[in-house]
Amino acid sequence: MPKVSRIAAILENLLFFWLGLALILSVAGESLSIPPILQVLGRAHPLILHFPIVLLLMAVVLLWVKDAKLRELGTWTLLLGANLTGLTVLAGLLLANEDYDGDMLVWHQWLGVASLGLAVLIYFYRNKSTQFVKFSTASLALVITLTGHFGADLTHGENFLLAPIQSEEVEFVALDDAEVFQHMVKPILEAKCVACHKEGKVKGELRLDDLAGMQKGGKNGPFVVPGDLKESLLIQRIHLPEESKEHMPPKNKAQLTEEELEILQLWVESGSSFDQKVAELPKETPLFQLASNRFSNQKNYTFDAASDSDIADLNNFFRKVNPVFPGSPALEVAYYGTSAFDPASLKELKSIKAQVVKLNLNRMPLEGVDLAFLRDFPHLEELQLNFTGVQASQLANLEPLESLRNLALSGNQLGADAVEALGKLSQVKRLFLWNSGLDKESQDRLQQALSSAHIDFGFDGKGVIYPLNSPKVSYDKVFFQDSMELILSHPIRKAEIRYTLDGTEPDSLSSPIYTAPIWVKKTGEFRAKAFAADWIGSLPTKDVFFKAGIVPQSYRLAHEGNGRYKANGASSLFDHEKGKTTHGSGNWLGFNESPLELEIFLEKNNSPKEISISILLNETAYIFPPEKVEIWTGNQQNWQKIPETESTQSTKIEEARFGVLTFPLPETGFDQVKIRLKPISKLPSWHPGAGAKGWVFVDEILLN
Template sequence: MPKVSRIIPILENLLFFWLGLALVLSLAGDRLSIPPILQVLGRAHPLILHFPIVLLLMAVGLLWVSDERLKRAGAQILLVGGNLTGITVVAGLILASEEYEGDALVWHQWLGVASLLLSVLIYFFREKSGKFVRISTGTLALAIILTGHFGANLTHGEDFLLAPIQSKEVDLVTLEEAEVFQHLVQPILEAKCIACHKEGKVKGELRMDQLAGLQKGGKNGPFVVPGDLEKSLLIRRINLPKEEKEHMPPKNKTQLTDEEIEILEAWVAAGASFDQKVTELKAEEPLFQLASNKFTAQKSYSFDPASESTIKDLNNFFRKVNTVFPGSPALEVAYYGSSTFDPSSLKELKKVREQVVKINLNRMPLADVDLGILGDFSNLEELQLNTTGITPTQLSSLEKLQNLRNLALSGNQFDSEVIGALGKLKQVQRLFLWNSGLNEAEKEELKKALPGTMIDFGFDGKGVIYALNPPKIEFETVLFQDSMELILSHPIRTAEIRYTLDGSEPDSLASPIYSNPIWLKKTAQIRTKAFAKDWIGSQTANALLFKKGINPKSYKLAFEPHTRYSAKGATSLFDGIKGKTNHTSGDWLGFTDNPLEIELFLEPDSKAQTLDLSFLFNESAYIFPPESVEIWTGNQSGWQKMPETPSLTATKLEEVRFGVLSYQLPDTDFEKLKIRLKPISKLPAWHPGAGAKGWVFVDEIIIN
């Protein structure tokens, strides 16, 4: 007991020390320089905070009982718990200096200090009155709970506590409703990025939980540069090798999937818009294609379906009534045969007026038809009236259709009178007016009348030269056995398709003209372009196709690949499986500190003639062509080195792509091969990581 009596005064004095230090750090911590050794203490905050919480709550419970011995025990536990609380609060305040900010931090910080202050007050004034003890200990218990709550919000997110009881239903978004950022990009950022870049924890001065923070960027530059993958910090960081310090997400966090990386890259390449709708993208854009795979075109409806017998009765030779997709209550109606069209048949559709969402009346003679009947179709979303002879007066009946989103009026001749009629249809989102007879002034006036509507006036190509789409390359597989048929095609039949098979750029004069299917009998790097009179030549389409080779009898790597990019070891180089464009897919062997050096032992009489090396190139991720390639052939008399040929070189950041280096082997007898690929030792000056080590990524070695 004498020893304990000497310790108690020390602990009592320490309470004031911790409280004073906590107040100093709270009020002036941003102006203090924290030494590294104390930063270690700060990072221990999550490890030590649980024990004082238990002690304080235990002390609160004991101070409420009437037994004097238990109360004394409670006071001693409170003294120890108060000191540990002081250490925890000080550690937390030191940790808060490391890129934490926001309301949650402020509440967590001051509630922690308040808990320490209450502990001190309760300990020294516990004998004053029972009422004081009950009120102060109750307040302390509440402060501890709230401190823990805001701490959990900082670490796990604001919805951490109530997440298990919150609804997990996900709203289905249709392609028509989807927005590029909100529905395609933001969910990726929320799942993989925001934990380290949100209110309360802002690493690199970059906040990603609010739009303004994304647009502002961080201390290392802009988050994204619209249309520029090379300068966009987001794209550079996600493509760095995982073991790089700046790779995002950090290697101990859940990584982005191939699809997520593709979406983010396509979003930046398409302009990194924060308010664009998916339907505003061009159909051929990669981002639209990714979105079309993600979002359903099958909108859900709340109204009841029509009976099957009613739908069956409405179907005949000139009218088809079908569900918009199997199982949907929504119906679409299409009319056929203008010579047999009977306007009175529109009245028959009243039986399903609640269920009809689309009506196609293209080419039906509607010049004198009363379209007032359509005003009863409250759920009608799309109406096609192309080449129907409709007049502006008839369009006034469409004002009642508040759900009308798409209206097609192409092929009808209008004058300025139509502007007033269409200007009242503010609910229409897409309006098609090809060959409508409107002049440029009238078109501009209509645009002003409908500022929220996308109006398509069609294409006028007079005096304008447009670029062709690239040809389509069709083949069965990337790795073929003996030979494979290669088919090139273009939607414009008069377009001339030129191609090369050696990786060189095709031109409109010297390159071969495609006329019949090409039969490949060896590894080929095909590039093809389309040319036509009065058109600009297309962009290049390309494909890298490999002829499967002979498998070596055995092989031996001199150096193991990097542990993170080891695939299935040397076996991966001869398994006939082509890697994906993502270097983290597990199909590639990656080398950076050591070269790829491998010895191959061939079967007798293999008569190897060619050697193809299949690479991945991604300069943004430091993956370059090899700095040098050395090849030896060998037999019982020793090794003979082949003359070195220049390797490929990279001169700028390019898109992720496959590459191949092909070599003609000497016409001599040899039983083994040795290949040595040296990674680039220093990245060039034009690269953001200039001077750093580069990587070589290989997935196949093919011998024929």
């Protein structure tokens, strides 16, 4: 027993040694010269800290129980744990002299000392009262927890402890709003560099968690030198061999990807600006190309959607109102038919004024029309007023439109008077003024007033080779019973028209030359282009045509279309009414969350030889070919799945257009067909909405 008492006495005296030395290092540690052997002890801090934490928390539990033997065990556990805490605190204070500073370190340091002090206090006053023991031990448990929290933040990054239970919403950034440093460079630094170069842990005297630290650089040189890869410490270190001591990130940490390396290098090459917007980069630069794949052209609008009834009331034969892409609350409005246009109808848009972001009034007679109604559209971003007869005096109404970014005024004789009004539209980033009556002096003054905007005044056409117009195609109707005549024409007589009937692009060498009307006898996709000497080949004319085929006895859809895209249900697929290229025209069934699953019932002994599916393609609106098409034929007893073929997916963004998927059916008899079209599950990496779920739109299914 005396031997045990001697051990206890030694350990009790050591407590005051640890506590005194800890206070000395806490107050005057920075002015002391730490021998290398003690630096080794300091670096052992992360290795030894876990054991005293466990002992102290065990002691807290044991001192709360009433059993005398367990309380005695708690006393010995507390004594041993307090001594190990003293050793751990000293090691931590020695380690703090190596590239650590900041508020986080101060909190961790003094909470560690407080843990030691509380453990010593509880040990010597453990018999004072039950209330004292309970209050002091509960305080010790809390202080240990906070010490561990700040220690984890120092080692692993801010808020490391609570990160798993906190929501991680991915920031949606539109291309127009993206900043090069904030949204491309900073996330890389935060993920791969900041853990070792931040408040509380400043290796090499370099801080990367604030702008001032980056601009200051570290003890080995400037972090970045604008435009100079050789002198920029960042570029030097990330390109060193991974085995090198100076390579960053260290080889035991997550390394930079090829894309991340490229972004950092291109950022420094481009001037390492901390506030440049992506939209300000030249479009041909690699950094802009990288950014265009990372950020969406579709903005994440946070305002409430308009009611379906308001949108339905506004849609008619001369005005169309549609979401900018399926599911978006933002709306685009377009007017058609000059003769039917009534300026008073513009006031009817008031019910959706908070949702309109695009307004197309091209060729509508607006001369003298009061455009003050536009002031009520807080989110209007694009306004098309080409060939509308607007005058300079009407443009003052556009100045309050803070969200306006794109303005088209081509074909209006504005004259020099318009420069003053247009010069006040500092919010506009793209301005189109072809054939607008502005002389060279007026153009120069306007360009100076709107120095940050891209202004397109058109061109004079001298020495330019022009492209041909696309051929015109004429036919009776989209759906035919037996055959249909296609007639092609072009206003330039010497133009040679070449065409295809299988959806492939015509060329000037191998595609058939049009010489006489074409008779088509099956469903297909038609394309034609015009070619001529001294002219650029035209853009293709595209269209689809459908053989009406067999009428089913009945049909059944497993799921309705998603959202507003339900048309008239399954009957829309067999009504021989072709949808328009606008996805909101009301003729399309759209599927996003669930696939299109359709069962078709046929008359006996009337089995079709092929099935054609009419789809809409519009990559801008997230509408793609289906990811997978599955087709079964059979009857109630036996089913046969036709072999799957690779689905041809979109490879770039094109204009809205029709598509046709045609599949041969087996020659064996059947009276039922099942179809399953699965929407693309993730948009490809080249798309602005990469990773999002796509849509598939269908309007007709034909059996022949």
